[in-house]
Structure formats: structure tokens, C-alpha cells
Amino acid sequence: MAIFEWDNKYSVNIAIIDSHHKKLFDIVNNIYDLMEHGADDDSIIKIISELLDYTNYHFSEEEKMMEKINYPDISSHKREHVDFIALLTEYFDSAKNGKAIFVAVKLSDAGVTWLKNHILTTDTKYQKYIAANNLTV
């Protein structure tokens, strides 16, 4: 079962960014599946590490795009990214310290909520800026 289903409302109208967001939700869905099937700690730790790596990659690509278009709200946007990376790093450390299942539960709930909110509120703002200024990225 998937905890997250992609819907067009999550699209920021930038194909590459949408593909990153889809991949992030795929990873979170996989974490949820592992948790549901009682996977061992090592499998969960491995996928949380994948989520952390991919999130870092995605955020840095998104930030490059915002720099390219001189996006005025880049600082506050970047701060949200820093906070989420800090949270994921905390989760990753807890998972390695024997709390893998607990972290998987947290990520399936708080992690999904954070991603949805970030896309729908914060990412949507640069989408509006791009549209309002007729920019191409």
C-alpha cells in the first residue's frame, strides 16, 4: 500500500523538480512498506540513508534553480531545507541507534506531512514567481 499518491496539485510545472518530488515520495512509500512488512533494522537504516542523500541532492538542485532566476525568497526557502535536513539527520542517527521502526513510523507520518506542506506552500511560491515574471527554467 502506498501512503502517498501523486496528484497534479503537487506539480510545480517544472518537469525535473516534479520528478525529484515523485522520487522523494517513492522513497517514503518504500519506508512505509518496509515498516508494514516488519523489515529488519538494516533495511530501514539503508532506505533512510537513501532518503537523506536524495533529499540533499534535490534541495541543492532546487536551490541552484532559485539562484538562477534570482528568486527573492531564496533565504527563507533555504532555511526550510536546512531544517528538514537536520530533522532527517536526527532520524537517521536514531535509526542507527536502535530505533529504526520508530523512525520509520515518524517518517511515514511527519515526513510525508512536511513534504506535502513544503511543496504546496513553499515550492508553490517560486512557481508563482516564475509564472508572474514569464521566466523559463
Ligand SMILES: [Fe+2]
Ligand atoms: Fe523546496
